[in-house]
Amino acid sequence: MKRSSILATAFGAIIAASLAANASAQETLTINSFGGSYEETHRALVITPFEKMYNVKVEVVTAYSADTLAQLRAQKDNPKFDVVHFSGGLEHAAAAEDLLAPIEPAELSNYDKMYDFAVAGLDRGIGPTYSTAVIGLLYNTDQIAEAPASWKDLANPDYQNHVLFTDAASNTYGMLGLLMINKVAGGTLDDIEPGLEFVKGILPTSTVVSKSPEIQQNFAQGNAWIAPYAQDYAFTLTKAGLPVKFIQPEEGGVLAPITVNLVKGTKKRDLALKFIDFSIRAEASQGWAEALRYTPTNKEAKLSDEVAAQVVYGEDAVAKLVTFDANEIAEKRSSWNEAWSRAIAK
Template sequence: MKTMTSTLALAGLAVSAGGAFAQGQTLTINSFGGAYEEAHRECVITPFEEATGATVQIVTAYSADAFAQLRAQASAPQFDVIHFSGGQEIVGAEEGLLSPIDPAALENAGNLYDFARTNLEGGEGPAYSIAAIGLVYNEETAPETPTAWADLMDGTYADHIVLTDISNGYGMLGFLMLNQVQGGSLDDIQPGLDAVSQLLENGAFVVSTSPEIQQEFAQNDAWIAPYASDYAYTLSSAGLPARFVQGEEGTPASFITANLVAGRDNQELATQFIDRTISAEAQACFAEALRYSPTNSTVELADDVAADVVLGAEAVEGLIRFDPIKIEENRSDWVDQWNRTIAR
């Protein structure tokens, strides 16, 4: 991994300049637990604390739960910086829950791909990592390598398919892609539900969390699961023969963002934390630790890491992002329909 000297120097100066007033201050953020939270500490939190003297307090909360807390606490929010992976920043900005960010206040903003900084002034925080959603498969036991989302419907895989509940963000994106391939849209998810019914009849099964996927691959002869590139790396790091492939019909993606919460007093310090998050150093660290795709165009990765991520402006811009507002508007109804489908 190459050092991005000039960019990191600028980021370091920005944080160091705030060190004096940050001493003794506390920022409250959410993180996503498990391996992600470990990487979050290594790549962003600990270096930020060491550089500024501030303390970062972590509340473990996934995107949907964190957003629900943000809404409930609108008059007195607990978070200074809030992280989302399901597009909740778009809704939060519209509802006035997030503060605008002046791009000039972020030393690293100019290095982000355009899509990663589209509406900073409107309150949507920058995207700092991307998880591609495709097919995680067992390269030793799967009878053939899947190449397309449509392969999920191939009886060859039958009772060796693991689906993830759509209360899980990655599970939602995988389902919406399956729905699209089956002829559905965000206005009609019935084709996807019909496909899920067929898969369950053929012996597929549903899990709710990432660790359950690992258990199925390790203990129950799972061959294929629609899920994220970073988790394929988690499985392979655990010694499992798991690999990731993008479906030829397209690759949906989860855009992970860092957002400035409205109504908090220490927004300058919080903005510095966001700037650290979008730095080339932090993004390279996330890519190495978890195989997330960077959004900072100056990031350079070792060949083995680069091979596992979606890298470069053209490749990243070709990813599919389902309308987060539409998802948020329909989430409760879709989960209800999903639950009825899998309960049959």
């Protein structure tokens, strides 16, 4: 073998060994995501750019919130996750069980750019809200020329036989919609009878469904003209070619936060905090709105007119959003489910 060939082979071996060493030394961060198109968007907006910026590997476990909470409980003394994402308010349960770690505002460079609601629980172990669905009213623009203005418009006689509710006992968005109706009707979390009475007043000429595909089916068939539900699902319907718009009523819409949380006991706290901070930057907040029509939680996110018209956006609109106590919901959900089921059975 020629000397030049020997040198080339040796040099190649050195490079390969160096690359292998770098790969083995590459830090790995373990997180969860929610699968499907959501996880694809998550990878594009946050996970892959983060890996490239910090030269790390992010191991993604596809697991919804309830499964993730169960894993955290089982791994409490030796957590496998470094960062976890929650929806449905389960971050409150995890924090109450001491499974999540508090975060200091100074540890997040994007802290001052966030809306207050998005960082309100850091000291209690509740991570930032990096995106949020909003529950308001979906309506058929072919049948309703003038957009509804209030939650009370669900009782408008013009919509009789065309109001659609989602089962509050089995659907989180359905329950949040009921709680907002109850608030507008004068109720509280200690008394949801005003909301139930409002619903019962129009239930005889309304439809109740249990799953989101049934919402699409009813709008497509012309049965549904108006329904309490989420802005991101309105986008799903418009992509399917349906004439549906979302409106935040004058009394406000309901927050359905999605949070990114620091796991207590992680051995990679610094890297985990970098990931959390990266998750709440303006570019990511903007991206969630563009891809899935979630409301930005970073005040510096800039949306086009088209996207802005389909989400709750801007300080004035965000100021009207309503949050219900997740711990209280969890505590009372069972009795509310029973009350709702009795109401719709009559």
